[in-house]
Amino acid sequence: MRSDPLGYLTTELEALKQQGLYRTLRVLEGEQKAKTTFDHRQVVNLSSNNYLGLTTHPLLRERALEATRRLGVGSGSVRSIAGTMDIHMELERRLAVFKHTEAVVVFQSGFAANAGTVAAVLSKDDVVISDELNHASIIDGCRLSRAAIKVFPHKDTAAARRIVAELPAAQRKLLITDGVFSMDGDLGALPALCDIAEEFGCIMMVDDAHASGVFGRNGRGTIDHFSMHGRVDIQVGTLSKAIGALGGYVAGSRALVEFLYHRARPFLFSTSHPPAVAAACIAALDVLEQEPQIIERLWENTRFFKSGLQTLGFNTGLSESPITPVIVGDGALAMKLSDRLFQEGVFAQGIAFPTVARDKARVRTIVTATHTRDELQFALDVFAKVGRELSIL
Ligand SMILES: Cc1ncc(COP(=O)(O)O)c(C=O)c1O
Numbered sequence: 001m002r003s004d005p006l007g008y009l010t011t012e013l014e015a016l017k018q019q020g021l022y023r024t025l026r027v028l029e030g031e032q033k034a035k036t037t038f039d040h041r042q043v044v045n046l047s048s049n050n051y052l053g054l055t056t057h058p059l060l061r062e063r064a065l066e067a068t069r070r071l072g073v074g075s076g077s078v079r080s081i082a083g084t085m086d087i088h089m090e091l092e093r094r095l096a097v098f099k100h101t102e103a104v105v106v107f108q109s110g111f112a113a114n115a116g117t118v119a120a121v122l123s124k125d126d127v128v129i130s131d132e133l134n135h136a137s138i139i140d141g142c143r144l145s146r147a148a149i150k151v152f153p154h155k156d157t158a159a160a161r162r163i164v165a166e167l168p169a170a171q172r173k174l175l176i177t178d179g180v181f182s183m184d185g186d187l188g189a190l191p192a193l194c195d196i197a198e199e200f201g202c203i204m205m206v207d208d209a210h211a212s213g214v215f216g217r218n219g220r221g222t223i224d225h226f227s228m229h230g231r232v233d234i235q236v237g238t239l240s241k242a243i244g245a246l247g248g249y250v251a252g253s254r255a256l257v258e259f260l261y262h263r264a265r266p267f268l269f270s271t272s273h274p275p276a277v278a279a280a281c282i283a284a285l286d287v288l289e290q291e292p293q294i295i296e297r298l299w300e301n302t303r304f305f306k307s308g309l310q311t312l313g314f315n316t317g318l319s320e321s322p323i324t325p326v327i328v329g330d331g332a333l334a335m336k337l338s339d340r341l342f343q344e345g346v347f348a349q350g351i352a353f354p355t356v357a358r359d360k361a362r363v364r365t366i367v368t369a370t371h372t373r374d375e376l377q378f379a380l381d382v383f384a385k386v387g388r389e390l391s392i393l
Contacts, residue, residue: 019331020335020336021335021353023350026342026349027039031055031056032045032055033050034368034370034375035371035375038347043342044345044346044347044375044376046347046365046366046379047347047349047364047366048366049240050370051213051242051322051366051368052213052219052244052287052294052295052369052370053244053368053369053370054213054242054243054245054284054287056244057244057284057287059283059286059287060244060280060283060287061280063279063282064276064279065276066279067278067279067280068274068275068276071275072274072275073275074274075088075274075275078268078269078270078271079267079268080261080262080267080268083271083272085272085278087278087279087282088272088273090282091278091281092104092249094285096251098218098220098288099223099235100220100224101252102252102253103253103254103256104249104250104251104257105249105250105261105264105267106247106248106249106272106281107247107248107264107267108247108266108271108272109238109240110207110209110237110238110239110240110241110248111140111248112248112270113137113236113237113238113250113266114137114141114236115138115140115266116264116265116266116267117141117234117250117260118138118141118145118174118176119144119145119264120145120260120265121145121174121203121256122145122146123145124146125147125171126145126174127150127171127172127174128147128148128173128174129150129151129160129175129176130150131152131160131178133154133183133184134176134207135182135207135209138178138207150163154181155186155189157189157193160175160193161196161199165200169201173201173203174203175193175202175203175205176204176206176207177190177193177207178206178207178208178209179208179209179211179221179222180211180222180320180321180323182323183323183351183362184317184318184319184323184325185210185321185323185324185325186317186318186320186321187225187321188206188222190222190223190226190232191226191228194231194232198231204231204233204234205232205233205234206221206232206234206235206236210323211225212237212239212241212243213242213243213284213288213295214298214322215321218289221237223235233253234251234252235250236249236250236251239277239284243284244284245277245280246273247281294369297369298368301369302321302322302324302367304373304376305365305371305376305379306319308376308380309324309365309383312380312384314326314327314393315327315328323366324364324366325351325362325365326348326363326365326383327360328361328362328363329361331352331353333390333392334350334361334362334363335352335361336350337387337390337392338350340389340390341363341382341383344386345378346378346383348364348365348379350363365379
């Protein structure tokens with residue numbers, strides 16, 4: 001009989017079970033909403049990135065349906081062959097105006113935008129200076145580029161400066177940070193990093209996945225929030241979170257975008273979005289411009305829920321955004337907390353190593369504009385009950 005060459009995977013899964021870190025996928029039965037049903041249980045949903053509730057917004061839904069009726073369900077090709085539809089170009093023009101940049105190129109996801117861009121603009125003689133908590137897609141892009149990777153401690157701009165200062169002046173350098181860190185909800189050290197980039201001639205890149213639609217005027221992101229327009233060479237955003245649909249984009253100079261048309265591998269080798277996705281994203285930009293009160297609601301909910309968790313006595317780290325971690329330390333305890341919350345009607349995903357450091361396991365909460373006060377108060381009451389039960393409080 002043939003032996004199983006993948007048998008070691010089962011062994012590793014067994015080890016995860018022993019450590020209390022094995023997860024089954026939660027299955028959403030219905031729409032992605034603030035209160036919804038996962039695994040046959042109705043829960044207050046604190047786990048989605050649907051910050052503004054746009055996944056189910058009537059305008060996005062209608063425009064996606066209209067585009068499907070008019071243009072079909074697929075683009076049929078990669079962008080660089082036959083898969084650039086006029087609706088893709090329209091979305092890029094709209095995003096460039098929104099971001100105040102010369103041009104924008106859209107990718108199939110934020111992951112593809114980050115990994116594809118870093119890998120395209122750098123090569124083996126270059127160096128990337130990266131915050132230790134940057135997103136996995138940045139890390140993968142750095143590895144794919146074959147550039148040297150220098151990591152600085154989280155938001156330690158003095159350390160970042162020391163690293164950059166020691167590098168040869170002539171070497172090409174990319175300084176890169178998340179705009180909002182996805183597991184901690186704190187903001188990248190943008191102003192100080194932009195200063196360093198200018199002092200030493202680095203390319204400055206920001207991944208604004210969790211800031212798009214959340215920070216800045218009408219959700220333009222952290223570059224707008226910190227008034228850094230013109231100081232960040234490469235801005236990445238996602239269309240998969242607050243924008244409610246799917247995709248990622250790179251905003252910058254016309255030369256950057258045209259270079260990515262020629263060299264970014266996800267752009268060259270993976271099929272473009274169906275027209276419905278592009279249409280939904282254009283509709284989302286209309287909503288950001290016409291209904292900015294949604295963003296204000298997101299922030300009211302954020303302030304209410306974050307201060308509620310803090311008043312109860314949970315360790316919420318240094319969050320400055322709608323992402324609020326409840327840090328408990330031990331991985332198994334975080335999973336237990338998440339499971340008990342779920343049984344009581346609150347879905348907040350447990351997150352442990354390797355996604356976060358071994359001693360920083362947590363459940364991560366994300367509020368949205370569409371949560372009601374009652375839903376958030378219910379969630380706080382459940383956190384209080386389960387937190388005491390597990391001796392976290
Ligand atoms: C900081 C950050 N960057 C990029 C991405 C990738 O975005 P997308 O989900 O559109 O691929 C994510 C999503 O998990 C993220 O948290």
